[in-house]
Amino acid sequence: KMGFILPIVQADHAPYHGYAEGDRIGDHDHALSYIMDHYSEVLPSFRGIEPEDKRAVQFTQCNLCFNHGWFVQAEAPPGAIFTTFREALIRDHRSELSQQDVALYF
Known part of the structure; x- marks a missing residue:
């Protein structure tokens, strides 16, 4: 770094x-x-960009902590891959999250 x-x-x-x-x-x-x-x-x-779009970008880039490398290469068990992702979806952004936000990430 x-x-x-x-x-x-x-x-x-x-x-x-x-x-x-x-x-x-x-x-x-x-x-x-x-x-x-x-x-x-x-x-x-x-x-x-508009505030709603800023929120979506921040959510996908800063909150999900999803490791695509682990996922596609099966380098970690599902719990390690999806725990933080699930917490962000359910706890942190339930009222603000849309399907577009998740789609933007993937």
Whole structure:
């Protein structure tokens, strides 16, 4: 990883997904989520879309934690592959989720 491009949690955003103020976010899902949440202006294609579409993109890119490699290569049992995906669908986004959101991911 190229540490100099990884975001550092700012004081007014801390804590963030378990990262404290001053921590460099090494997990790519959390790093992207942090940028989308707090600095979307640096992502022109994301910045310019409607709020509903932003929510769908953030859901698919930051919340699902689904590993396609594990799935297509049968590298992990179903529980390891689908647990976080299921939790995100049921607990985190039940009222906001549409079939389009899941289809966007796959």
